Amino acid sequence: MADPTAPPRTSQPLVAAACLVVVIGGLKLAAPVLLPVLMAxxxxxxxxPPIRWLERxxxxxxxxxxxxxxxxxxxxxFFIGVVGVSIDRFTEQLPVYQQRLDRLIANGLAAMRDLGLDIAPAELSAKIGTSRILDVVGNTVGQLLGALSNLALVLLIVIFMLTEAHGFSGKLRRALGDPDADLSHWTEAAARVYQYLFIKAIVSAATGVLVSLVTWALRVDFxxxxxLVAFLFNFVPNIGSIIAAxxxxxxxLVQNGPLNATLVTGGYVAINMVIGNIVEPRVMGERLGLSTLVVFLSLVxxxxxxxPVGMLLSVPLTVVVKIVLEHSRELRGVAVLLGPADAPPPPGDDAPPPAG
Known part of the structure; x- marks a missing residue:
């Protein structure tokens, strides 16, 4: 006979959904505390791994x-110094940029009048605003400096984490109450995240160097x-390279005119076509075990x-979540949905019955 006090099965999904909403809300509220710890x-x-390599x-x-x-x-x-010096120089050059932007808008209005389009300067300024382009550049640089300044706290947390790293596995087994507890899924998660971040860092560094060379050759300031911006935003999947450009x-456009801006755009497109579509897929391979759709949805x-920090960490966070799900008997099916269509079954799945 069914237990009358047991909750009906139809309510279990609702309870799970409610718990999920509560957890997500808690994660959002706890962001100021959680983000530095996760980044660290x-x-x-x-x-x-480099520490272990040096020890060996x-x-x-x-x-x-x-x-x-x-x-x-x-x-x-170095990063903070580059951003700080750039902000100082940008502030000094701001009046010059403002004059060039005003002249650029005036030339654009003259070209429109030649085509029979009569737009009043005040109307165009109301729609575009002579300072909005400069605001985009200035805000990007300012936010970047703020993010790098917060990394000082992250570095401090990293130092404490590294001092605890040697005995952490034993401490975790004692906390679980099982000296022989299987920690392979956590080891796998750490190894896969390390591979992703290490390869991504090398690819992003190559992207940053090429962007610096292109902008220097085309006489763009800073x-x-x-x-540096290209290096950091290359960690953001799908849209990071667009944001960085x-x-x-x-x-x-403001400094050197439309032709120069077109050449800079072409340089960014060429770099990201080669790095993002040829080099990175060959080096990264199928290490992530995530479908393209899941990568984009995790970014969102x-x-x-x-x-922005969540966007930077979206892929490694989703990789960790997928590995945890793979080692859960009840949620292993969700891990399958997160992977590509041709991925092998998660560990622990029963082998399919032989044909015939």
Whole structure:
């Protein structure tokens, strides 16, 4: 006889959906606390293999740890320095950019009048605004500096995480109450995230160097900054390269005119066609185990949940979620839906019956 106190089966999906909404709301509210910790966790995952590599080659643990931390701190200082110097120079050049933008708009109005389109300057300014293009560039640079400044906190958390890394697996087994607990799925998640971030960092660095060279060759101000922006936004799947190109193209338009802006746009397109469509797919291969649609939807979801940082972390976060689902008997089917159509079945699935 059925237990009258047990909840009906039809209510279980509703309860699960309600719990999911509560969890998502909690994640959104806790973003100021969770984001630095998550960023630090992913950085630590990338930093641990180089530390192990140095230890295997005879370096003391403290020296390997110090070298990695110093390299990370030096990179952070370099990034902040590039952005800070660029902001100072941009502020100094702002009146010049304003004059060139006004002249560009005046030339555009004259060309429209030659074509029989009579648009009043005030009307065009109301629709475009002579300062809006400069605002886009300035806001992008300012937000980038703010994000890099917050990385100082992330670096501090990384240092503490690395000091705990050696004994973490044993501590986790003791917390689970099983000294022989299987942690293979967590090891797999860390390995897959490391592979993705390591390869993505190399590809993004190549993209940043090429963007810096192109903008320098085309005489666009702040080529180092645009290379840095391209490096960071290349971690955002699908739309990151487009976002990274917008401020540089707008500045090229204001500084050097439409022809130069067209050449800069062509340079960005060529770089991302080669890197994004040829080099990266060959190097990355099928390591992610995610379908293209899931990658895009994860970008939308994590971007909505946690903003630009969520967009940067969307792929590694989804990879971790998929691996956790693969090791859950009840939710393994969801992991299958997240993967590509031709992916092998998750570990633990029963083999299909033989034909005949």
């Amino acid at each position: 966790a992913f950085v630590a995952v990338v930093a641990i 080659r005879g370096a003391p643990t403290w020296l390997a740890f110090a070298l990695i931390v110093v390299a990370a701190a030096a990179s952070l200082v 080529p180092l900054l645009w290379g 917008i401020p540089a193209v707008l500045l090229a 979801f994590w971007g909505w949940l946690w903003g």
